[in-house]
Structure formats: structure tokens, C-alpha cells
Amino acid sequence: MAGTLPAVSDLRNLLAYSVFSLWAVAALWATIVEFVPHDRGGVLTVEVREDVCEDVCDEVREATLLFVGDIMAHMPQVESAERGEECYDFVPHLRGVRSLLRGADYAVGNLETTLSPRPPYSGYPAFASPEELARDLRRVGFDALALANNHSCDRGVGGVLATTAALDNEGLDHFGVAVPSLMQGCSGGYVKEIAGVRVAFVACTYGANTPVPQGVELLVSDTVALRKAIDMVRSQVDFLVVLPHWGVEYARRPTKHQREMAAWLREAGADLVVGSHPHVVQPTEVWHNEAGGVTGGVYYSLGNFISNQNSPHTDYGLAAVVTLRVGSHGEKGMTLRAAPLKRVRSMRSDGRFDYGVEVESLCVVR
Secondary structure, X not given: OOOOOOOHHHHHHHHHHHHHHHHXXXXXXXXXXXXXXXXXXXXXXXXXXXXXXXXXXXXXXXXXXXXXXXXXXXXXXXXXXXXXXXEEOOHHHHHHHHHHHHOOOEEEEEEOOOEEOOOOOEOOOOOEEEOHHHHHHHXXXXXXXXXXXXXXXOOHHHHHXXXXXXHHHOOOEEEOEEEHHHOEEEOOEEEEEXXXXXXXXXXXXXXXXXXXXXXXXXOEOOHHHHHHHHHHHHHXXXXXXXXXXXXXXXXXXOOHHHHHHHHHHHHHOOOEEEOEOOOOEOOEEEEXXXXXXXXXXXXOOEEEEEOOOOOOOOOEEEEEEEEEEEEXXXXXXXXXXXXXXXXXXXXXXXXXXXXXXXXXXXXXXX
16 A cells, blocks of 8 residues: 555565675675674664674785705716616605605706707716606606706707707796797796796896807896896786806805895895805895895705715705795785705615705794
């Protein structure tokens, strides 16, 4: 009937629906206020809770990255891995670090050799190793390999193509060298989403032992080329990692040039710098903000991961374990840790060596 007031029960239902709708919209938009309708003895009340979206609003994306130093393959290592004619197994050399590698969301090493599908293989000074090495690095937990180093072009353009193809076949990411005309490799910034955190990797080197072949792009660490590579990816990611192949071999302290380059990289937008080439461990530098929080740092050299080198301290290395965090409002932070590594080597009855890598406890770098 026109002009008739709705029943009290209808009003209550309408009010309840309206409040519930407001609550649903609030939840949908991740507000920090929750409206909870209650019917208490015929009286509709609304409870306001300000902690409903604490988990949503304070959600932190977190990714743990692991880096190791120079992965080398001298001929005694290749001979040790031989299991028959043109059959190789490097896993026994690497199984000691399998748990450490698999505990990270993304594990990266510096591959200081080229790969080949067939003999002849060779060690220093022009490395070429069985492509089974790529398979076994993946098996123990590696996800990516930096290729920008002084041995990148040891076997010319054919070696670059064989190396990138072997890594692609095993599903291993790689960066630092490319053959653009064949769309092989990546010589600039490589962008990867890891556990919800977007990270760019830029690998570079002071140069190569042999002339860079025509058609090959190798990112050399001059400031013009590096600035271009960094600028192309910096705005796309939460964190930028630069992996320079630099310094003086067997020097246990970074050079003035390394320190100046690290400062320049920080100013250019790098959050983390992970160095290689000296074959021995060098110090780590931690960057802080005004409040004392860790914002990044430099591992000047992680030393060797595995090799057959005999110079003092070349049987030791470092695993850098870095946890990156991004908050719901874009705030960022990281934790830097390190685990000492030691290459072990023993003589077999056949005159060849057995190899392994031992891991010590992780410690926080402050």
C-alpha cells in the first residue's frame, strides 16, 4: 500500500545487507578496517577491527640468492670425471654443496670455461670442457651462470655458441656474452622474477684473453657500456646485481680500481656487486642507510668454487647468500651472509684425483 512503512524486520535486513556490503568492499580493497555485523538480541551492532589486513598490508616478498666464484675445469678435473669413452660425471665433485645450493631460490656461479659437445677438451690457457658439466651443475642446484670473463672467447664464436646451447638445453639461465645475429645469449641486463622479487643481473669483464670474435658481444666493464646496460633494466626491477670480473689474480685485497668501480656502480644503481677473477677470497663491504639498515654491498671476490689450482689460498672460496626483501609499500632491504668453502682433493689408485667442495657454517656479514 502506498505510504506504508516497511516492517521492522525488513529495515533490519536492509541495514544488515548494507553493512555487509560495506564490509565486503572494504575487504576487497584491502583496507585496514574490518566491519563485522552482529545481531545481539534484536539490535544490529557493528564491530570495527583495525588489524584485519595486517598480513596483507605488511606482506613482504622475499627471495634468497646464492652466488659462488670461479667454476673452473682444468684437465685433471675433466679426467677425474671421465666414466668411459666420451662419458663424464662431475656430480661427485659437487655433491658436497648440493644442500646449500638447493636451499636458495636462485643459485648463480661464474663459469670460467667454454663447453663443447665433443673432444678435444683442454684446460688452461684455452678452456673447453665437456658439455656434461652444464647438466651436472643443474643437477646439484645451479640456476644460472655468468659468462662474462677473460675465458669467454677461448674457443671463438663456435665456443660461445656451444656453451650457450649447452646451458639452454639444461634450462640454465646465463648472461654476459651473446651472439645477437643468432639470438643466442644475453650481453646486457638479464631480468628474472624470483619468488615474487624482480631482479636484474648484469655480468661484465675487464676483457678477454683472446680477441672478441666478430659477431660476439661481450660486456666490457667500461662506464659507458655499463651505464647503458644498467639504465636499460634498472627501472624494471626491485634489485640490480652486477657481477664484474675484475681485480688482480691471487691478490687478497681489492685494488683501488675495484673500490672506485664499486662506488661508481652503487651510484649508478647497483644494489649488490659480486666479483670474481682473483681466484682467492677478498673482503666484503656492506652498505647502510642513515638508519643503519643494510641496503646492499660488495663481495669483492668469492675466490674459486672448484679448480685444480695450487697457488696459496686458491683452494678456498666463499658462497654469498643474499636475502632480498620488498615490503607492500615498496620498502626494500637485504641480509648478506657468507659460507666459507674449501676444495678438497685426494689421489686415487689410478693416479687421478678425486675432488670435492666442503661447506662451513653460514654467518651474517655486517
